[in-house]
Amino acid sequence: MFEKVEGFILKTQDYGETHKIVTLLTPTFGKVGAIARGAKKTKSRMAAITQPFIHGSYLIQPGSSLATIQQGEVITSFRKIREDIVKTAYTSYLAELTDKLIDPKKYNPFIYKQLLHTVERIDEGMDPEILSMIYEWKMYKEAGFAPVVTKCVSCGNPHDLKAFSVSNGGLLCRNCLYIDEHAISVPEKVAKLMAIFAWVELEQIGNISVKSENKLLLSRIMEQYYEEHGGFYLKSKRFLQQMNKLNEKL
Numbered sequence: 448m449f450e451k452v453e454g455f456i457l458k459t460q461d462y463g464e465t466h467k468i469v470t471l472l473t474p475t476f477g478k479v480g481a482i483a484r485g486a487k488k489t490k491s492r493m494a495a496i497t498q499p500f501i502h503g504s505y506l507i508q509p510g511s512s513l514a515t516i517q518q519g520e521v522i523t524s525f526r527k528i529r530e531d532i533v534k535t536a537y538t539s540y541l542a543e544l545t546d547k548l549i550d551p552k553k554y555n556p557f558i559y560k561q562l563l564h565t566v567e568r569i570d571e572g573m574d575p576e577i578l579s580m581i582y583e584w585k586m587y588k589e590a591g592f593a594p595v596v597t598k599c600v601s602c603g604n605p606h607d608l609k610a611f612s613v614s615n616g617g618l619l620c621r622n623c624l625y626i627d628e629h630a631i632s633v634p635e636k637v638a639k640l641m642a643i644f645a646w647v648e649l650e651q652i653g654n655i656s657v658k659s660e661n662k663l664l665l666s667r668i669m670e671q672y673y674e675e676h677g678g679f680y681l682k683s684k685r686f687l688q689q690m691n692k693l694n695e696k697l
Contacts, residue, residue: 449508449517452476455563456501457542461487469497469516470546471505472562477554478546481507481514492518500525500538502563525570536690537575538566540683541582547679548590561585564649577655580665583673584644592616592676596641599623608638613671631668637661 454471457478462468467486471479486493496503496519505519528534545562565582569575587593595617598605604620610630612619618638619630640657
C-alpha cells in the first residue's frame with residue numbers, strides 16, 4: 448500500500464553505499480523516517496528530491512520501522528537558503544530543533560505549517576534570527592516547556608512585568624522580583640515581544656524590526672532558557688553561536 452504525502456526534509460544520513468535514510472516532517476503522519484534507495488548516486492532522480500530542506504510531494508510505502516520513498520517531486524527547493532551560509536545555518540538549526548523535540552508517534556499540522564512558513568520567510572529575506580526565535584517559542588510550547596510570558600509566573604499578575612526568571616520559567620512582575628535574584632531585567636517592549644513570539648502565528652506577522660540590543664537580550668534569554676529546560680544538545684545551535692560571535696568581531 449502506497450501513501451502520497453507532502454513533507455519537509457529535516458535531515459538525511461547515509462545508508463549503505465548508495466542509499467539514504469531521510470527524516471520527513473509531514474502534516475498527515477508527523478515525523479517519518481524513510482529509505483531513499485539510490486539517493487547517493489549523483490545522477491539519480493532520487494538524489495534531487497532528498498536533499499535537506501526540500502519541500503516536496505512523496506509517494507511512500509510505510510514499513511514496520513522505516514518507510515520507503517518510491518518517488519517524489521520538488522515543490523520548493525529554497526534555493527536562496529542553500530546559497531547563503533547564514534540562512535543555511537538558521538534553517539539547519541530549525542530542522543534539528545524540530546527533529547529533537549517532535550515525538551515521532553504524534554503529529555501536529557500546526558507545527559508543520561509554522562516550520563514551512565518560517566523557512567519560506569527566511570528564503571524571502573526576512574531576519575532569520577527573529578524568525579527562529581518566533582519558531583522556538585512555538586516548539587517550546589509543543590514540547591511542553593514553554594515559558595510563561597503573558598503574566599507573572601509567580602503571582603499571575605499580567606501587568607508591570609519587569610524581569611525574566613530562567614529558573615522559574617517565565618516573567619516576573621515588580622512585586623515578585625525577590626524570588627529570583629538572578630532574573631534578567633527586561634524592558635516593557637521586550638516583554639511584549641515575548642508575548643507576540645509565543646502566541647502569534649507566523650502568517651500573521653509582517654516584517655518585524657527589532658533593535659539590535661533587544662535582539663541580543665532575547666537571544667541571551669532564550670539560549671539560557673533552553674539550556675535549563677530543553678534537555679537536548681543541538682550541534683547546529685553551537686555553530687550558530689560561533690558564527691554570530693565571529694560576525695560581532697568583524
